[in-house]
Structures are given as structure tokens and as C-alpha cells.
Amino acid sequence: MPRERSTARAQERVAATRDGLVQAAATVFAERGYHPTRVSDIAEQAGVGQGTFYRHFSDKRQILDAVVAGTAERLQSVFTDENAPEQIDSLAEYRERASDMATRVFELIAAEHREMGFLLGQLPSVDDDGAATLDFVHGIAAAMIAEYYRIGIERGFFRADLDIDAASIAVIGMGLSAAWKILRNPADTGFRAQYRETVVEFIVRYAAVDPTIAN
Amino acid sequence: MPRERSTARAQERVAATRDGLVQAAATVFAERGYHPTRVSDIAEQAGVGQGTFYRHFSDKRQILDAVVAGTAERLQSVFTDENAPEQIDSLAEYRERASDMATRVFELIAAEHREMGFLLGQLPSVDDDGAATLDFVHGIAAAMIAEYYRIGIERGFFRADLDIDAASIAVIGMGLSAAWKILRNPADTGFRAQYRETVVEFIVRYAAVDPTIAN
Amino acid sequence: MPRERSTARAQERVAATRDGLVQAAATVFAERGYHPTRVSDIAEQAGVGQGTFYRHFSDKRQILDAVVAGTAERLQSVFTDENAPEQIDSLAEYRERASDMATRVFELIAAEHREMGFLLGQLPSVDDDGAATLDFVHGIAAAMIAEYYRIGIERGFFRADLDIDAASIAVIGMGLSAAWKILRNPADTGFRAQYRETVVEFIVRYAAVDPTIAN
Amino acid sequence: MPRERSTARAQERVAATRDGLVQAAATVFAERGYHPTRVSDIAEQAGVGQGTFYRHFSDKRQILDAVVAGTAERLQSVFTDENAPEQIDSLAEYRERASDMATRVFELIAAEHREMGFLLGQLPSVDDDGAATLDFVHGIAAAMIAEYYRIGIERGFFRADLDIDAASIAVIGMGLSAAWKILRNPADTGFRAQYRETVVEFIVRYAAVDPTIAN
């Protein structure tokens, strides 16, 4: 089947061009910001002609969706990959898990600090849909954190009267601050370690029936 | 001296026109965002001609500074007006003060939600200077919170081993999350009260030598 | 009222710029055709910047309406100005009137041959609306010619069994052919005179009860 | 000779592709007009790739020539096929012949109304060469009609003092009007019959020595 093989190869090439454009857009959006970036900047960065851009995306807004989808997916995967809260049985385990996840989130932010900075700093400014996308990511994260709190109460090492919803939002806020700081200085691993400990402490001391147990 | 009087009046009128433009810019920037807003939109909203805009501001970027200065000033004043941490002598007082300030910040955000939304959502996307301005506001707030922690340790009702810098950043994050939520639903006073309590609880339980004292 | 006077002058200047653009568009549309003409061609011909074009017309299609309206109006005025068919009382007068009107139409076509050529040759190619506009002009002319036939029958010097509608269309066709020829050679006054006589002869011999009366 | 046979088949296929493209171009040109039609529209309509278009035609203008040649040829064949004016010997025969030819022309226009509409409405707008092509067709038709008039005079049933050139042009005009009307409503066979009779009457009454003979 020489036909099919060549078709497959052609499809690969098309996909490669498209991916290159998305990658290029992620780069220049993060560098210059969405609005100041011209389509020609993206094409140039991708090493293709301007017309090629329009073969793959109808306009600048469209490629943004592809860029954001990729970044948001990587961010969400931190929370979802092998991180079911059901496996936590003690406050000590909870501490460990929270610390792990904070580490992973902070590492991802540091590693993709430009993309994440774009997500936080630029997406709301694109349009209402951009802001809505960020809202959606917030919501996902909040729901996930709330689930951890629920399990903690259920298992008896978190006090039953804590405000799950408000606490989830507060925890997300600590993450936002972390992101803000990391984005300014992605190489400062010391801050990340220090801040992670503090965040865990905040979470545990706020929620634990007896925070001293696992201290 | 009819001369001087007329001059004074003229100066007043000029200042009024200028203020009207800043107010108009704040409104349309908040509505549409900085980049999509045209200078003609600002002039139209202010009820003056486009040429008048350029009598008062050299370009679009300039009026943004005036807009941001006003908004940021109102935000900072919440932290500085009659709020010296030296006056706090007990954990109970600390709680009360923290609750008061959270209330004031949340009220301000709700009252000027569009301007504050612009600050958080749009300013980083304008240019590096815009992001720096937001950084600066963050820094001010962090320093102020840090001072409160320092006093708490000094007066003995906060544990000495807490991480002042990291904690300050975490508290700012909780404020960011609050802002995010309030901006989406400025009329929900219930959320504000509930979240305020949770934040105070986070702060006190994290830092207090014996959180139960004032419970 | 210095205010009002300056406003009136300003309005004049605006109208002058607009008229200049319409004039320029008529010229370049006639020269190059509608589709190949760029907005910048029109602006250049009018001696203004491209942006000025868009102050007065939303796009290329819009200015075409203004151009066509002017040309069509001049064309229709030939038929309507002081040309009521009621004043015709004899075949001899009818001949004279037909000859007069043919002369006037042919002169107009010769004088504005580029604009008229545009109307006939380019308008249908612009879009459906362009074709409809030409249809409309056809309809106006046909109705007017039909009215002349009706009067002729009423007054008794045209036979009653002639087909008014079909004949009107045929007469318009003779006019179209004239236009076609005149557009190719606007300076040939000899052809115009010769063709005019033939057309009158066609009309009279087709319709007259006794064509020889006024011969 | 399997070689030659396969070559012959290949040539056939090439010709078929080419014809398909011309047919497709005729269709989409008639639908959208020449300028708004994209090469990709033609290729898509023909069911081939864009590249294939350029294997058969050097550019968009080239295929127009092929389209126009076909349409014009079919139009001209109405006048030339088995229609030598030498075979006419009486006014009655002349009437019949004129009626026949009008019928055939009108039928062709109705049958290929989109292609003919393109010829009349779009060709002059393509470029000077397009207008010249239409001029050429006009000239052919005029010459043919003139020949009929010449024969009529020669045979004595047309008056000797008629203006052959002007009359030919007038008759073409009646055809143009017919085309215009038919193009707007190709299904209206009633109009065609009615208008045909009127045209014949115009022609005969204008030219005949004694029009009443064959009435």
C-alpha cells in the first residue's frame, strides 16, 4: 500500500507543521503577550510562511485555544495522575501527599513558567472566553482540593466543622501566590521548598483535629 | 483680580476634563480591556473630542498610569489608614483586626470590582511595566502583612518559628482568591463573610502559639 | 455666530472630501473596473489618505452605490425632465420627440461614456445587488417607453394591436446597442445621427397605423 | 502495441480532466462571477486537486478563454448552421426564417442561461480582452444580420434605402434585451414566443417594401 503509506506520512507532516505552530505560538505569546503578538511572529517563530498559519488555524484566537488546552492539560494532570485522595489514611500521609503535590505543581510551574505565566497573566485579558477558561481551571482545582478535605473529615483527622468550600479557595490562592513568585524567579528552588512547607503547615493547622500529632 | 479668578476657573475646568477622561478610561478599560479599547472609546465615554485626549495625555499608555494609580492607591489605603499593627496587644485583638481588614478589602473589591478586575486581569498583559506595577502592589501588601506577623511574634501570641515571608505570601494568595471570586459575583455578601472567617482562621491557626485561647 | 459659521464651513469641507472620493471612484472604476480597483487607488486619485476613505465609506461596495446613484440619476433625468408624453398630439410630433430624446440619451452616453460603460459593463459583475440595480434602471426606462406607446394608441396614431410590453423591451434593446457602439467610439457623432434616424424609423414603422403620413 | 493503447487511453483521461475543469469553471464563473471565483473553487467543483488545475491551464485567465470559446461557439452556431440567407425567396419565407432563428437563439439563451449571462454580464468586467471578445461576437452577429438585409434588398422585398448597418445594430439590440429578460426568467416560454413575434414584426415593418403582403 504505497498510497496509504504516503498518505500517512503526509498526515504526519501536516501534524508536525501544526504542532510547530502551536509550540511557536506558546513561545511568542509567553514572550510578548497575546495582543502584541502578530500572526507573522508566530509563523516566523515556527519557520513557516504566514499563509501556512491560516491553513491550520482560522485566526489568532484559534491557535490560542490549542496553546491553552496543552498548558491547562499539563497543569491538571498534576492533580489527577495517580493522586486519588482515597489512599490517604492518616494525617502524616496527608502531609506527605500535600507536600508531594505542592512539589509537583511548583516544579511544573517552574519548568513551564512562561506558559503558566501566560495562563495567569494574559488569558483573562484576551476575551471573556479566555477568562472563562481560567475560571474553569480554577473550578477543577477547587473541586479536587475540596475532595481531599472531605476525605480528611471522613477519616477523622480533619475537624468536621471546617468550611470545605472556603478552605479550597484559600488553598488555591496560596497556589496562585506561589505561581506569582515562581514566575518571577523560576530558578529559586529554595523558595519553593520553603513555601511548600509553609503551605502544608497552613493546610494542616487549619484543618487538623490535632495538628501536633504528626508534627 | 479678574485675571486670576478666571485662570483659577480655567484650571479647574482643565482638571475636571482630565478627571473625566481618567474616569472614562477606567470604565472602558474595565469593560473591554486595555488593548481592545480605542482612544476614541475613552474620549466618547468622557464626552469630549479625540483631540482633547491628547491635550491631557501623550498617549494611551499614559492614561493607564493615571487609572492604575487611582485604583492602586485606594487599594493600598485600606492597609495603611489607621491600621498600625502596634496597637494590637492580644490574639483576640489580632483576630478582630484581621477580620476588619479583610472586610474592608473585600468591600473595596466588591465596590470597585471592575477596576480591581482590570488591575488583576489586565494589567500584567499591558506590558512589562504593567506587570511590574502589580508586583509593586503585591510587595507593599506583603511587607505590611509581614509587619503584622512580626508584631505578633514580638508580643508573644504568635510562635517564633513561623516563616514570616512565606506566610505573608500565602496570605496574599488567599486575598487573590477572594478577589477572583468576588469579581465573578460582587453581590454575594454571604461568600465574603464566610470566606473572611475562614481566612482569619487560617491565619490564626497557622501562627498562634495556642489558637484555642481566643476561640 | 462664529461657531455655526465654522461648523458650516467644516461640513462643506467634509462634503467636498466625500464628493472628491465619489468622483475619484467613478473615474478609477471606469478606468480599471470595479474588482481590480483597490481602495488605495481611489484614495490616491482623490488625493487623500486611505484612512480618509474609510471615514466616509465603510468599504468599496459602499462608494459604488454613491457612484452608481449619480450616474443612474443623470441617465433617468433624460427621460423625466420636461418630457411628458401627454404633450404629443400627432405622429409628426411623436417622431420629433423620439428623435429629441434619442439625441439626448446618446449625447449623455457619449459625454459620460466611461461612467455609462461602467454601468453597463461592470455593474452586473459586482454582485447580485449590482445586477438588481441595473434591472431597476431597465424597468424605469421600459415603463416610460410603455407610457409613450400607450399615449400613441390612445391618440389614435399607433395601431391598437401592438404589443406594448414587448415593444418597450425591444426599444430598450436598441438603446443598449447604441450605448455599446457609442462607448466604443464616443467621438463618432455621425453614427449617432444615423442610428437615431434608424431607431425612430423602427419605432414608427412598427407602431404607426399609417407610417407614411408623416414621412 | 499495448504502449500505444495505454497512451491513447491516457490522452483520453487527460482530455476528460481538462473538459471537466472547463465545465466546472463555466459553472462556478456563472454562479459567482469571474473575479470572486477562486481557482480552488474550480478544482473542487471539478473534483480534482488544485495542482491539477495548473497542469492544464497556466492561470485563471486561461481557463476563461476555454469557457468563453465554448459558449460563444454554441451561440454563433445558431446563426451559421444551415442558415444561409441565400435560400430565402419571399417576405413570407423571410418572416419564417427570422422567427425560426429568434426561436433558436432564445432557446439557447434559456437553456444555457447561466453561461450566456456570464458572457453578457461578466465578460466585459474581466479585462480589456474580455470586452474585445464580446465585441467580436457582436461583430459576427451584426455581419450576419447585415447579410440577411442585403439579400432582402437584392431580392426586392426590402426597400433599397434602409440603413443596413444601423438596422443590424438595432436588431442585435433587440436580441440583447431578449437575453436580459430571458436570463432573469429562463422558464418563461410565453415571453419568448410573444417577444419573438414582436421582433419579427419590428424587422419586417421597418424593412419591407410592403409589410402587408405577408400579413
Add this chain to the structure above:
DNA sequence: GATGAATGAGCATTCATTCAT
């Protein structure tokens, strides 16, 4: 000082044409 008409640099987008597969 105020005005808004005029300006043109800048950018998004289209589409005829090329060419590697």
C-alpha cells in the same frame, strides 16, 4: 483649550501559484 477630520503605518487575511511527494 477644544475639536474632529485627516493620516498612514501596521496588521489580519486571502488566494494565485509552486513544488515535493
Add this chain to the structure above:
DNA sequence: CATGAATGAATGCTCATTCAT
């Protein structure tokens, strides 16, 4: 020969800025 992805010149249109009144 056929294909359709890639190309970039060409062009419509926007909008920050200027300036004559």
C-alpha cells in the same frame, strides 16, 4: 500525471496620532 500543503505578495481595514480651524 495528480495532489494538496506551503507560500508570500497583495490588499482591505483599523486606529493611534496629528493638526488646521
